[in-house]
Amino acid sequence: MLSAKVGGKWLGTIGAHGPITVEYGRHGSELASWEMSTTIQHPLLRGNVPVEIYDGGIRIWSGTMIEPNDAGEFSARGIWYQAAGLYPVDYLGNLTTNIDAALYGSIIQRPELPGWSQPVSINNAEWASSTNADMRLTDLFDNFANENALEWWVTPDKAILFGVAPTTPSWVVPHAVAGQGLVPSEDEFFTHLIGRYLDAAGDYQTVTVGSAEAEAVFGRRSKMVDLTDLSNTDATRASNVLTGMLLKSGARMGWGEGLELGYGQIVTPGGTAAPLNQITSLQMVRLAGVVDASKPYIFRTYCDIVLESVRYTDGERSISLKPIGYAPRNFEDNLRAAIDAA
Amino acid sequence: MTDLYPTFRFGSLELTQYPFAVPFGRDFGNPKGLVTEVISALTEGSLTQRTGTENREVTIPVMVMGADLLELAESEAMLVAEAQKERNEFAFNPGDGIAVDSVYDTYAADLAQEHDDNHDINFVRIYSLTFAAYPWPRSSDKVITPAVGIVAPTAVDSGSSTSGWSATEGPTGTTVTVVSGAVTATYNAATVRSSGYYGTSLTRAGSIDTSVNKLIGIDWKSSVPAVHSLNMNGNPFANEVEVRREPIGSGYTRSWYRVADSVSSVSTFRFGIVHPKNSSASATLSVDQVVQANALPVTGTARQITRIIQPGGSITAEGDVIVQHATAGLGQTIVFSHPAGGGYSPPLRQWRSDGPTPVADSATVSGFRNSLATTRTLFKIPFDALPQGDAQLWVRVRQTTGFAGTVGIGYGVGSDMNGYVPDAEESETRFLIPDANIWTIVPLGRVTLPPRTLGPAGFVRVALLRSTVHDLELDEAWLFAMDRGRLTVVDCGAGTPATGTAHNRLVVSAPSLERPFGDLVVGTAADLSDTYAPQDSKITCPQVGHRFNPDGGSAIFTVTTGTTDAQVSLEHYPRWHTNAAS
DSSP: OEEEEETTEEHHHHOOBOOOEEEEETTEEEEEEEEBOTTOOOTTSSTTOEEEEEETTEEEEEEEEEOOOSSSEEEEEEGGGGGTTOOOBOTTSOBOOBHHHHHIIIIIISTTSTTOBOOSOOOOSBSSSSOOTTOOHHHHHHHHHHHTTOEEEEOTTOBEEEEOOOSSOSEEEOOHHHHTTOOEESTTOOSEEEEEEEOTTSOEEEEEEEOHHHHHHHOOOEEEEEOGGGOBOOHHHHHHHHHHHHHHHOSSOEESOOEEEETTSSBOTTSOBOOGGGOOTTOEEEEEEEEEOOSTTOOEEEEEEEEEEEEEETTOSEEEEEETTBOOOSHHHHHHHHHHHO | OOOOOOEEEETTEETTSTTEEOOSOOBOOOOEEEEEEEOOSOSSSOEEEEEEEEOEEEEEEEEEEOSSHHHHHHHHHHHHHHHTOSEEEEEEEOOSSSSOOEEEEEEEEEEEEEOOHHHHHTTEEEEEEEEEEOSSOBOSSOEEEOOOOOOOOEEEEOSSOOTTEEOTTSOTTOEEEEETTEEEEEEOTTSOOTTSOEEEEEEEEEEEEOSSOOEEEEEEEESSOOEEEEEETTOTTOOOOEEEEEEEETTEEEEEEEOOTTOOEEEEEEEEEEESOOOOSSEEEEEEEEEEESSOOOSSSTTEEEEEEOOSBSBOEEEEEEEEOSSSOOOEEEEEEEEOOTTOOSBOGGGEEESSOOEEOTTSSSSEEEEOSSSOEEEEEETTSSOSEEEEEEEEEEESSSOOEEEEEEEEEEEEETTBOOOOOOEEEEEEEOSTTOOEEEEEEEEEESSSOOOTTEEEEEEEEEOSSSOEEEEEEEEEETTTOEEEEEEOOOSSOBTTTBOSEEEEEOOOSSSTTOEEEEEOOTTOTTOBOOOGGGEEEEOOOOEEOTTTOEEEEEEETTOSSOEEEEEEOOBOSSSOOO
8 A cells, every 4th residue: 555755744644645656767766646635735735845655664656746736636756857957067066977976966065956865886987078068967877877788767765876777587477468468669679870979079970889690680770879978089989888778778679569467467486476566667577478589599488578667556456567668659658758858 | 112113314313203204215225346357367257356345325215294384494404404414424223123223424415306296285395315325334333342461371271181182084094192292193194085185183072161262272283284274163164264373382383263252162173284195104283282362472572462353243344443551652663454364473583493593682572682694584484374465574673883874684585495495586675773772663675475386385484684784683573464454653652651752552543434544643641632643754654544354353463662561452333234233
């Protein structure tokens, strides 16, 4: 049973509310929502108030309130969004591309990311050769993560972590019928990446990195990547960045569909029905019996996906999952993708 | 002679007395079950699961009478006053002088007049009163179950003599003897019984008075891994609910069973085991003793108490749990309710199997403490003593070298089959120890039970080891099953009771129509007049909907770190389908 704390106060003591819906995304907590009486007013039910969602006594989601409308619908956005609008600025107030310095500046020096912590050093060096006024803090995270084939997320305890995507499954969908819902898509499919970067003289150059095996089996398909965020750099560095990106997403198909699973359709690796409230993003799910022919020269009778988006409503016996590599198909998802890319 | 007729009371109005009357045609509606299909691999049919019940719709025709038409209008106004109340009560008695009132909790009602030109001429008007009501009616009176003082169990049978014992249900050739002070049935585990199963049972013929002491404990041991059950008074179709199971040393397990309130004596019981075919030609089932108690013994110290309550009614009811002590603040308090069954009880120290040597300490909750350094502290719980589903692992720990800050514990909830551990996953949780050398209760993480499918020889294995440099000591660990359990964790403050610092009374009120989210209050006065909702920072887990299950009973488990011998009392309205029976 999920409970919410808004501004440090348990939501149940503010007023009656409906079941809480939690969504997790690529960077951890993404969205939470619930309904309350349309006439309720409380000083804590306002935009930017911290929100924490608990499962029993364990904090599972963190974020801040979105200014409520008057239809009794309340929602909160995930904690990582607090970094989305910030510039990476060090403790002296200067733009930087050093992640550790930027986080020190925004967490310790200035309270721009209240309650956040950085448990381990991420990268204590400049990522680009010069700063770029268009690069936000989350863009810097994305750039560094892509180069090193890492994911980044903010935990419900507001710790920012970088790490590799899991390689062992936390959950299994044991029946092929249930797992077959995933439809491959070729939107995100590529075998080669061509990166455009600025050399020391400030001229545009390109470098290409790719998988020869994927080209042999699936045919060549190239994708352009803009690496000007690196500022002035060289071919070696640009190559390394592209290699990281290729490792991360792989020269393979994406997915055009998510999965809607009922209780009992997804289990632990030991075979016990998974409690749906424990499934979160950046966990790996093995779809047993679903043939995976997406990698060249490899044929598997199971398909491992890493969850990008998880949506669960308290008390319901079903859960919505989308894997990393999901290519938007419906209007709502396309709109969200367009907004994220802007 | 008193006239016997059904009575309908709506709020403060008696609808079966002048100026009102109730014509035929009432409809109490029926609760509508919310059923979802659970997807499974079945190719025929489908699994359905009830997830709740919708309100019922009640329709009562009401006739209003009067001496003149003005009186009719005044009576209508009285009806409207009751109908407009957001919450009201509707009580129905079928009227044979013996049946009791069934009380429906209702929402605002619609009043509709059925017009007919003949009505006014005869100074009557007929209305239809329609309202939605909470699906299950209740009894009129709240049932208060007072606290009980726990008395040590008394032996009913010491297991030193076979008189009264037999093993007539065992396979051919089963003998009953006394071996090492325990009544033992020796049987061939490879011989099938007439029932088609392998195993045996021990039957005891001998009267046990259960008019006051409702709990019967059986200390048993089986040489072959098996599932066990008990039935009483010769009823072959009803296995009694095992309300708690505890290890008592020398390989024996004590299984507690609670007889129903209506059963005042047990004349015979049969305790049996069933297992797959086993090659042992002389397997044994031993019963070392049979005990009886009025309440379950404490687990560790008298800071951990379990009460089994068999509520009235026929439907699971929500109730209020009151935890109090006359003179001492309760400290950090845990209240956990769960349907009784399978012997499940949350505390883990009783199942400790390995790790740093425990040190006896009567100031703790479990009676012992041990370091979490160097080697893993291991707990092994029998495969069937934990409910299936979502669970949370909580611990009570303290830091012993004067450090206050972030510490970590690595934990794993996995399986142990004959010493082999198939699960490799371990997690780590880091948390803040607020004060050096002060015990604190902390949730570690969520797990799924069982970790994997296990046969009768398997155990659930919980491992704990500190993960950061600073040493930690463990008092007790708990596995709370959260699918059907409800958990409340509040810091009431310890020491001499004083409002604002230490509270010796805690009331966890179930959700009701007035307070849909229930209530959690602390106080110090014996009449509970000074209770107030504590600050949110004192509440670590806010669930309040503790439920009492009439089918098999509910176990209410409480931990009060600030005092021993807390008094745990319970209040609830029995809930019924349509007609209350008490």
